[in-house]
Amino acid sequence: MNENPTGKGTAVVGGGLLPEALDERMIREVVHGFYSEIRKDDLLGPIFNAAIEPEAWPRHLGKMCDFWSSTLLRSGRYEGRPLPPHLAIAGLGEEHFRRWLTLFQSTVGRVCPADVAALFMERALRIAHSFRLAIAFNRGEDTVGVKPILEQSL
16 A cells, blocks of 8 residues: 555555545445346346345345455455356356446446546456456357457447
8 A cells, every 4th residue: 555645545556546535435335336236137137136145145245345345445355256156157248248337337427436437447347358258268269259348338
């Protein structure tokens, strides 16, 4: 952690300081808001609701808060491997990741100031591409044809 002049610890990401508005409360609001939309979505809801039992949602949401806290704030709280559960979902494809990113973009746009929303989206786009490549590789598909989903295409 680097210290800024105000004494508040601030992580450096991509050569710049994290926006001061980004904190654990905002991450929680993004995660809970996003998964609330996911659970209602016609395409993604059935996948998530089949994979996560109703009583397991609080634990999953906590884990996702830990993931985003570790990803953006460098808190180190997330312990896990996010890819394997996604590899186990038959038929998971670009349309699912597009919808995931569209809902995520809508959530961060509603909850976060523009600079924080941009940080979330930059990470989400990279994660989605990485997962799509890994899924294609795991299925024995040609990964050369897996192009990144661009934010402006959502």
